[in-house]
Amino acid sequence: AKQGIEADGVAFYSQDMNQGMHERMRIESGLRQALGNGQLLLHYQPKFSIQDGTIIGAEALVRWQHPERGMVPPAEFIPLAEATGLVVQVGEWVLEQACAQAQAWKRAGLRPIRLAVNVSAREFTQALPGRVQETLRRYGLEPSWLELEITESTLMHNIDRVIGIMDRITALGVALSLDDFGTGYSSLSYLKRFPIDTLKIDRSFTTGIPTDANDCAIASTIISIAQQLKHRVIAEGVETVEQLAFLKSAGCNEVQGYLYSRPLPAAEFERAVREKWTVGVKAA
Numbered sequence: 001a002k003q004g005i006e007a008d009g010v011a012f013y014s015q016d017m018n019q020g021m022h023e024r025m026r027i028e029s030g031l032r033q034a035l036g037n038g039q040l041l042l043h044y045q046p047k048f049s050i051q052d053g054t055i056i057g058a059e060a061l062v063r064w065q066h067p068e069r070g071m072v073p074p075a076e077f078i079p080l081a082e083a084t085g086l087v088v089q090v091g092e093w094v095l096e097q098a099c100a101q102a103q104a105w106k107r108a109g110l111r112p113i114r115l116a117v118n119v120s121a122r123e124f125t126q127a128l129p130g131r132v133q134e135t136l137r138r139y140g141l142e143p144s145w146l147e148l149e150i151t152e153s154t155l156m157h158n159i160d161r162v163i164g165i166m167d168r169i170t171a172l173g174v175a176l177s178l179d180d181f182g183t184g185y186s187s188l189s190y191l192k193r194f195p196i197d198t199l200k201i202d203r204s205f206t207t208g209i210p211t212d213a214n215d216c217a218i219a220s221t222i223i224s225i226a227q228q229l230k231h232r233v234i235a236e237g238v239e240t241v242e243q244l245a246f247l248k249s250a251g252c253n254e255v256q257g258y259l260y261s262r263p264l265p266a267a268e269f270e271r272a273v274r275e276k277w278t279v280g281v282k283a284a
């Protein structure tokens with residue numbers, strides 16, 4: 001009987017795997033086409049200064065406008081693109097598109113806005129600083145228009161090599177932020193060596209504020225570490241005024257989240273800047 005169960009189990013498992021593989025191949029070839037077909041687009045989520053409430057930047061977030069499936073969120077294709085390496089081409093497209101948009105905004109007289117682009121570990125190579133520099137030059141952009149968000153997984157490989165790449169990027173004047181901070185494995189002893197501007201408190205911690213004492217403690221501690229290391233600190237996933245109030249009193253510099261804005265199509269983000277959207281909270 002045991003054999004039967006195992007045989008069934010194996011049969012079921014391999015069929016499952018087969019389906020998984022087909023699904024992956026389907027998504028991968030679709031994504032390859034999407035890159036050439038203009039099916040990818042960027043949305044821009046405002047980042048607000050807590051101090052004066054104004055928009056200080058935006059995070060560019062990729063979407064896949066699929067002809068049948070509608071708007072596909074990055075969670076459904078970025079992990080796969082990372083596994084296959086296709087994320088490098090996606091990343092090239094995203095940087096190109098974000099800079100083209102920044103140039104359009106600059107020409108339209110919009111005040112300077114720092115656009116943050118997410119960069120996967122696989123894109124974080126010796127070729128990246130040169131590509132960033134060349135792209136900024138081609139679009140006639142000052143480096144202050146751009147920021148790169150990297151995650152702790154990027155920092156786990158060859159630390160000296162990674163720091164060398166980071167140094168070359170910051171030497172251009174392009175800011176680096178450490179995304180989803182606290183969810184990965186980076187060690188505090190390395191943190192002091194990274195030439196980063198900003199720590200980004202992960203949404204999983206923001207969510208528990210102000211009711212979960214542990215999340216409050218973690219968020220406060222990250223803010224304190226950032227202050228000590230002379231980094232800026234932003235909280236992502238801010239959805240309530242209570243969270244904003246807590247973060248403000250804890251000394252957080254910036255916020256990003258559904259409370260004030262979801263990621264927006266380019267035209268709507270531009271309107272948000274022109275209409276001077278602000279976040280605000282009464283002093284605690």
Ligand code: C2E
Nearest residue numbers: 061062073074075078094118119120237238239256257258
């Ligand atoms: P991330 O870089 O941590 O981006 C933040 C995610 O949180 C975004 O999801 C954003 O829409 C979402 N978010 C922001 N505020 C709130 C909030 O208040 N509540 C909730 N529930 N969610 C909020 P999105 O756009 O689905 O992106 C998911 C992830 O996909 C990103 O996480 C990032 O890791 C990856 N990603 C997105 N665009 C790119 C890209 O161009 N390149 C790369 N390599 N990865 C990307």
Ligand code: MG
Nearest residue numbers: 059118149179
């Ligand atoms: Mg990000």
Ligand code: MG
Nearest residue numbers: 179180200236
């Ligand atoms: Mg994040």
Ligand code: MG
Nearest residue numbers: 180202203236
């Ligand atoms: Mg996150």
